[in-house]
Amino acid sequence: DAGITQSPRHKVTETGTPVTLRCHQTENHRYMYWYRQDPGHGLRLIHYSYGVKDTDKGEVSDGYSVSRSKTEDFLLTLESATSSQTSVYFCATRQGAGELFFGEGSRLTVL
Amino acid sequence: AQSVTQLDSQVPVFEEAPVELRCNYSSSVSVYLFWYVQYPNQGLQLLLKYLSGSTLVKGINGFEAEFNKSQTSFHLRKPSVHISDTAEYFCAVSDTDDDKIIFGKGTRLHILP
Numbered sequence: 001d002a003g004i005t006q007s008p009r010h011k012v013t014e015t016g017t018p019v020t021l022r023c024h025q026t027e028n029h030r031y032m033y034w035y036r037q038d039p040g041h042g043l044r045l046i047h048y049s050y051g052v053k054d055t056d057k058g059e060v061s062d063g064y065s066v067s068r069s070k071t072e073d074f075l076l077t078l079e080s081a082t083s084s085q086t087s088v089y090f091c092a093t094r095q096g097a098g099e100l101f102f103g104e105g106s107r108l109t110v111l
Numbered sequence: 112a113q114s115v116t117q118l119d120s121q122v123p124v125f126e127e128a129p130v131e132l133r134c135n136y137s138s139s140v141s142v143y144l145f146w147y148v149q150y151p152n153q154g155l156q157l158l159l160k161y162l163s164g165s166t167l168v169k170g171i172n173g174f175e176a177e178f179n180k181s182q183t184s185f186h187l188r189k190p191s192v193h194i195s196d197t198a199e200y201f202c203a204v205s206d207t208d209d210d211k212i213i214f215g216k217g218t219r220l221h222i223l224p
Contacts, residue, residue, distance in 0.1 A: 031210060040120075042201060042216035043155075050210050058211060090154065097162055099145055100203075100212055102155045 003027055004103040006091050012109045019078040021106050023091030025071075029101070031094040032074040034058075034066065036087040037105070043090065049074055081110045113137055115204050117215035124192055125223045132187040132218045134202030141207040144185040146176055149217075150198045158200070161185065172196070194222045 003026035013019055023032060031050055035043040035058075045058030047066040055066050063085060065077045078085055088107050092100040118133040136142065146158040159170025166178040176187045185202060202215040 033212070035214070040216065042117075043203075043214040045211060045213065048210060056210070059213070094212070097143060097207070099157045099160050100147075100155075104154045 004091060004093055004101060006089075006103040006106045008106060009104065010107050012111065013081055014111050015082055016080050019081050019108065019110075021076045021089055021091075021108070023074045023076070023103060025074075025093045027093060027095070027101070028071060029093035029095040030071075032068065033092040033094070033100065034064075034074065034076045035090045035092065036060065036085075037090060038087050046076065046089075078108075081108075083110050086110045113139060113142075113204055113206055113209070113211070113213050115202055115213055115215035117200075117202055117218050119218050120216065121219045121221060123221040123223055126194055127191050129190050130188065130192050130196075130220065132200050132202075132220065134185045134187065134215060136183050136185070136202075136204040138183050139204075139206050143205045143207060143212075144176075144178060145203040145205075145212070146170065146174070146185070146187050147201045147203060147214075148198045149201065155201065158187070192220070192222055194224070196220055197222050 005024045007022045033048040034046040044060045049055045049068040067075045091103040114137045116135045124130045144161040147155045149155045161178045169175045199217045201217045205212040
């Protein structure tokens with residue numbers, strides 16, 4: 001399995017505060033992804049990266065930004081958290097045309 | 112843009128009975144297809160994948176799926192389910208010329224004793 005760690009694993013915050021979730025990988029995979037998982041919606045792609053400083057939007061990118069300054073780290077930032085962003089966030093990596101390898105998820109609650 | 116439809120949000124099935132979980136994707140010339148499983152309170156792990164070659168793909172835990180290009184489907188099957196198969200199953204697709212991988216909404220498999 002790809003070594004993927006997400007931090008924090010759990011976070012409770014208040015509406016309007018900024019939040020950053022971190023994804024760290026040790027496998028030197030080129031591609032990194034952020035998804036959110038919500039009941040009834042499955043996994044929805046927020047943003048992804050295809051290399052250092054190269055990122056693109058996914059299906060539900062509004063209210064989120066990302067940065068990738070090193071191959072191993074992919075940050076997801078909520079500039080001003082809203083209750084609709086309460087979710088479980090999954091980071092994933094991919095090398096080439098193969099499958100995604102997932103982290104364990106970060107549960108975010110916005111009050 | 113690519114999209115994935117999992118036709119059943121929940122599927123109840125008796126233990127040792129066969130099961131089929133359905134997945135359809137929007138038409139594309141060339142795709143990669145995946146099934147993932149999520150056990151309760153866990154992350155996602157790959158069950159099987161289709162990248163090219165044989166349209167019948169075998170995965171872990173006795174699951175298999177068949178790629179049908181004309182019907183744009185990739186249904187997941189298991190001939191005999193076990194209580195340990197209780198989980199949520201996600202179908203995912205990627206166009207071969209696109210980096211995005213899009214997931215369906217998932218199907219919850221309930222195994223009845």
